[in-house]
Amino acid sequence: MNRRILAILIIISWIFCVMILVSGCLNPRSLDQYSYVMSIGVDRGVTHKYFVTLMMQAENSEKTGEGTSTASLLGAEGDNIFEAIDAMQSMSPKQIAFTRANSLHISSAIAKDGDLEDFLSFEFDAIRLRESANIIIVDGNVLNYLKAISAESKVDIGKFQVSLAMIHSEKGTTTETNTLMFMEMASNPYLDAALILVYCNSDENKEGSISDSQNSGGQSDSSSSGGSQSDTGAGSKSGTQNSAQQNSSANENPIKDPMTGAYVVGGSGVSVKGCAIFSGWNMVGILDVHDTVLMQIGNGGFDKGELAIPYNNESEELDLQLKRKGSPKVEMELGDSPRAKVSITLECRELTPISEGFTWLQIKDQLEENMSKELHRVFKAVQGLKSDVFGFGRYASLHFSTTEEWQEYDWQEKYQKLEVEFDITLKLEE
Numbered sequence: 001m002n003r004r005i006l007a008i009l010i011i012i013s014w015i016f017c018v019m020i021l022v023s024g025c026l027n028p029r030s031l032d033q034y035s036y037v038m039s040i041g042v043d044r045g046v047t048h049k050y051f052v053t054l055m056m057q058a059e060n061s062e063k064t065g066e067g068t069s070t071a072s073l074l075g076a077e078g079d080n081i082f083e084a085i086d087a088m089q090s091m092s093p094k095q096i097a098f099t100r101a102n103s104l105h106i107s108s109a110i111a112k113d114g115d116l117e118d119f120l121s122f123e124f125d126a127i128r129l130r131e132s133a134n135i136i137i138v139d140g141n142v143l144n145y146l147k148a149i150s151a152e153s154k155v156d157i158g159k160f161q162v163s164l165a166m167i168h169s170e171k172g173t174t175t176e177t178n179t180l181m182f183m184e185m186a187s188n189p190y191l192d193a194a195l196i197l198v199y200c201n202s203d204e205n206k207e208g209s210i211s212d213s214q215n216s217g218g219q220s221d222s223s224s225s226g227g228s229q230s231d232t233g234a235g236s237k238s239g240t241q242n243s244a245q246q247n248s249s250a251n252e253n254p255i256k257d258p259m260t261g262a263y264v265v266g267g268s269g270v271s272v273k274g275c276a277i278f279s280g281w282n283m284v285g286i287l288d289v290h291d292t293v294l295m296q297i298g299n300g301g302f303d304k305g306e307l308a309i310p311y312n313n314e315s316e317e318l319d320l321q322l323k324r325k326g327s328p329k330v331e332m333e334l335g336d337s338p339r340a341k342v343s344i345t346l347e348c349r350e351l352t353p354i355s356e357g358f359t360w361l362q363i364k365d366q367l368e369e370n371m372s373k374e375l376h377r378v379f380k381a382v383q384g385l386k387s388d389v390f391g392f393g394r395y396a397s398l399h400f401s402t403t404e405e406w407q408e409y410d411w412q413e414k415y416q417k418l419e420v421e422f423d424i425t426l427k428l429e430e
Contacts, residue, residue, distance in 0.1 A: 033094050034094055035095065035096050035097065036056065037054045037096060037101040039054075039103045040053070040054060040055075040103070040129075040133075041053035041054075041055070041105040041106075041142035041143060041145070041146050042105070043141060044109050044110055048078050048084075049079045049080070050119060051077050051143070052076060052084035052088075053143050054088060055071050055072075056073070074096075076088045076091070081127070082126075082127075085127065099128050099130075102134065103133055103135075103136055104133055104134070104135045104179055105138050105142045105145065106119075106138065107138055107141065108197075111195075116281050117186065124179075131178065131183075134176065135179045135182050136196050136198055137195045137283065138199065139198070139199040139273055139276075140199050140200055145270060148200045148270050149270060167272055170304065170305070173290075173292050174274065174289070174292060175196050175275045176196065177195055186278065186281045189411055190393040190394045190397055191389070192277070192278050192388045193389070194275040194277055194389045198270055198272050198273060199271060274286060274289045274292040275287050275292045279385060279387040284385040284387055285381075287381075293307055294374055295382070295390070297344060297375065298342060298378070298379065298390050298422065299391045300324075300328050300391070304322060304323040306319060307320055307322055309367045311358070311370065312355065314370065318363070319350075320351060321349040321351055323346065324346065328342050328343065329343040330342050332392070332396060334396060334414075336414070337419065339419045339421075340392055340419070341420075341421045342375075344425070346425070347429050348427065348429060364426060368425065371424045383415070383416065386412075386415075390420075392415065392418060393411050396409075396411055
């Protein structure tokens with residue numbers, strides 16, 4: 001009896017071993033037969049709704065182990081992402097795989113038309129694309145932007161993404177939002193999205209920021225070559241790209257253009273402009289790098305960064321290194337005309353010397369007052385666009401115990417009447 005059981009166990013073990021050995025053959029497609037997508041770009045199509053560009057990982061990047069090499073681009077039109085992929089698959093000898101894609105680049109034209117809801121309506125699992133992929137708005141043509149990146153002698157999309165993340169965490173001049181986060185914000189009334197905004201330096205089809213429009217009677221400066229600063233408050237600067245960009249490399253930290261405030265990343269071909277402001281699914285405006293810092297200070301998304309604040313009757317500026325010290329404290333009173341007070345404490349360090357004849361204690365109140373005015377200016381600008389990127393809807397909703405009460409209050413309509421007071425406290429770094 002024991003021998004029979006032993007024989008059965010041996011046979012089962014043998015079958016199990018054979019299954020393990022042949023299991024790798026169940027899928028006849030090897031890794032060498034895949035072509036991996038690093039990034040996806042979406043422009044407006046000509047004969048179809050969208051033109052989709054795929055930045056493909058170069059074949060020799062894995063073999064060399066360096067992870068850097070010239071990327072290739074593949075593009076096709078389609079009324080949705082599946083039609084475009086089918087068209088590109090017919091041109092590719094290998095199976096296109098999206099498991100390594102870490103970013104979606106969307107043209108500002110598509111974002112402004114509200115077509116992001118339509119384009120992102122596909123099931124991400126259907127093409128094995130991660131919802132954690134960063135979503136980035138390109139001010140201009142996405143194909144030109146991806147060409148500028150892939151034209152570099154060495155392309156490392158991983159380091160490129162790290163550069164963008166570093167600008168967000170270390171400089172505060174841009175935001176960081178993945179696709180899932182954006183879709184959740186676009187679909188709810190509590191907080192509108194502000195997405196990272198980039199552009200190709202050689203692309204002339206760029207827009208001016210909200211501040212530019214305010215200063216020019218509502219007309220955008222289409223020839224602006226960077227995050228042109230507002231001339232109505234702190235950090236006012238103007239000019240064009242300078243030679244600092246020529247020294248930027250994909251393997252270096254982002255370089256700040258001292259004239260425009262834009263950060264050059266991924267080589268001299270592309271720069272960060274600030275952020276694209278949304279109202280629901282629609283892009284409604286642009287904040288330059290200076291105003292992006294202020295917006296993030298106001299909504300709690302700021303960690304640390306630099307800001308120029310005026311003093312001495314706004315005739316001089318002091319450059320400060322700022323660091324968040326706790327989250328903003330928001331007090332809110334609802335009603336037909338809601339009111340909010342936002343108290344923010346920032347730790348700071350002087351980057352430029354205070355003018356002779358002044359001390360920190362003498363100008364501290366001026367700096368805090370002027371910074372509060374700047375925050376209020378940015379808030380009124382986005383409020384005028386019906387965009388709640390400061391996230392006041394999150395605090396208003398806490399006053400209601402049921403969804404029905406919240407919906408009956410009609411926050412979208414009340415938000416347009418919201419009056420906000422910003423109270424800034426600056427503490428010198430010890």
